[in-house]
Structures are given as structure tokens and as C-alpha cells.
Amino acid sequence: MNTSATTPGQPGPGHSEGGGQDPAGLLARVARGDHAAYEVVYDQFAGPVYGLVRKVLRDPAQSEEVAQEVLLEVWRTASRFDPVRGSASSWVMTIAHRRAVDRVRSESAATAREQRLTPGPVSGDDVAELVETALDRQRVRRCLGALTPVQAESVKLAYYAGYSYPQVAKLLGIPLGTIKTRIRDGLIRLRDCMEVS
């Protein structure tokens, strides 16, 4: 996969928290109906939103539809973004992930998806195929690599495949009580690893 999520000259998300491209400042302008700001927000987040939704849903057509919903939701609800409660990336990606997971768990989608996925669960490893030179990707890859195999697998299955923790437990053959701990420990280690780097 050689496509770049951002066009040249535009900083990628996660690297642009300062200056005129500051996502939080842009969202404040979007909340005031500023179309130019929304275009920049689109260019910053369309790649990650589409990538994440596609990662979870797999189906390109459905992913495009959900990504469109998410991006328009960002326009519609920009006034509700509160920088005190988290970063712009976190706000947008939370909306995107929730939407994708809602879609997965709605029954019709679940059936279709199960058929596509049988046999066997996704390994979660195919995130590697997307790894390019971007700093974020290297960091994520390195930090995921620093987890125990079970921690890494459970975080990936929960987040990238959109499985609930009971489903993750079943897929990995691990007791329910244990999986909650694995997911939390894994995510905490990821957090600490990414903070350091």
C-alpha cells in the first residue's frame, strides 16, 4: 500500500498540533461554519477516518459510507468538541471507531461480516501492511511489538477488528476475567510506550 493519507504540503494528523493547522483551533472554526477550515480538517482526518473504518468493516463500499457519515458528523457536532477533555484526534477517532463498531454490531452487518471472515479470526497483523514511513506508524508498530503476544493480539482484535471483549476472549481461548486485564494492561503499556517516544 503506497498511497499516502495526506497530500504533500499538508502535515499528517498527529504531527500538526501547533501553528495554523492546529486541529483544535480548526475545529473551533468549523463550529462557526468556516468551510475553509472544514476542508483542512477533512484533509487531515479523512485518511485516518477512512483507514480505521475500513480496518474494522473491511468492506470498501460500506467503509466509504460510514467514513462519510463520520466526517459529516465532525462538521455537524464540531461545537461539542472540548479541547479540555482530549485532543482533536481523539475526539474524531472516537466518533469514527464508535460508528464503525456500531455498524459491525448491528445484526445484519454482523451476519455479513461473519460470513466474510470465516474461517478463522483476523490476526490483526495486517496493520503491518499499512505501515509506511510515518512516525506514528513506526511508533505504534514498535510499541505493539513491545507487548506480550496476548496483550497485543487482544488490543488489536478489540480495536482493529471491532470485537467485544467476550468475543476476543473466545477467539483467543482465554477466560473472560483474564481478557479484561490483558486488554487494559496492553493499552496502558502502549500508552506509556508512546508517551516516552
Place this chain on the structure above:
Amino acid sequence: MAAGHELHLLTGSYALDALPDNERAEFEKHLARCPSCAEEVRGLRETAARLALATAIAPPPELRARVLAAAPHIRQLPPAGRGPLSANGLRRLPLSRAGLSAGILVLAAALVFLLVTNFSTTQRLHQSQASNQAVAAVLAAPDARVASVPAAGGGTVTAVVSLRQREAVVTSAALPALPASEVYQLWVMTPAGAARSAGLLAVSLSGTAQPAVAGGVVPGDRLGITVEPSGGSPQPTTTPVVAMPVSA
């Protein structure tokens, strides 16, 4: 209901949207009471966002034109100010069969509550925002139903019940003010006569209760409110001012 310690372990699953719906609602109630959990969730959400950014791929080019063309035709939400229901949990509104106007009554009550209540610390604000997600989850349930009844002694109590989620959101308008030594307490009362506390109602000077979530509600139960000594009671000690039946 799981013990607090065990619930705390769910921060990671919650941040990854990996909780089944019923557990998510329960955990969101826990979040409202657990500032350290809320803080941890916040940090873990940031970490999850990093995982998301790593998946970026170029979307189909035509998506850009479509989205940018559609946006100007979509009305934007006004700022929510410090309204408690600005939490993103509200995304799943509108209420379906529940009757939008009654839902709005509850939302309005919540907003009024915040406006008349001085939330002096950000911690309390965080707590209220987290609890709003639990409230919003009930309001957004497809089977949500609304009922309002007058309270003995004055005022009105409104409940939104989702039997599927086994939860009810209760609020009030114009409940009489109580002396400092007394509080309003919410109960889930079973047909057999047992009562389970669903917590104290935070009632403003104008008699508006901050929406409270009662869990484990099944058909045949009643939602009751009693006046209790400050701090609440393990069991009701006075005749309920309201006892709303929950029907299927």
C-alpha cells in the same frame, strides 16, 4: 453488578469500544462516580487514537467532493455551553417511539439543572459528563418509553425506561425544596415489596433533579422516590412521594 475494583479493569475495553452494550451502560454509571477511572479512560482514548492514526489510507478521491458538498446543507449543532448533555453520548438521539417531546423535557431538565447549579470543580464536571453518557444511552434506546406523574406534595417526576437495557432515567420538575437534613432518594421497588436504592437525587432549588439512572429495572417494578434523612437510608423510611409502575 460487579464490584468497583472489577469495573475498574474495564477502562481498557471501554476505551476500545469493546464492551457489550449492557456493560457499557453499567460502566458509564461507574465512570460517573470514579474520577480516576474517567481520567484513565481519557488517556487510553488518546492511545487508541494513535492506533487509529496508524491505519490511515487514502480514501476514494470522490469522497472529498461529496463530503465537502454535503456539509453546507447540514445544520450544525449549536454550542452546548456547559450543558451536561453535550457529551458525545448523545449522538444516538433522536428518541424513536419514546416521544421526542418528553425526551426533550428530560434533556431540558438536565440542562436547567446544570445552569442553576454551580459546578465549582472540573472534577464534578467530568463526573456529570460521564453520567450523561449513561443517561443518553437510556434515552437513545430504541424501546425507550416516557412517563410523567405528579408527586405527592407537588412537582412532577418523569422517567424514561428502557426495558431492554433494564434501566430508567428519572428526573423531576418543581419538587418541593427539602431542609438540609433531608434528601430525595430513588428506589427500584419490586412487586414482592423489596426496595433497592438507586441513589440520592441531586435536586436544584427549583426542584429539578439531575437525571439519575436506576439499573436492574424489570416489568412489574415501581420507581419510587422517598424523603430520607440526609445521606439516605438502606431502606425507605417514609411513604413514597412517587411510585411509578414500570410496565412492559
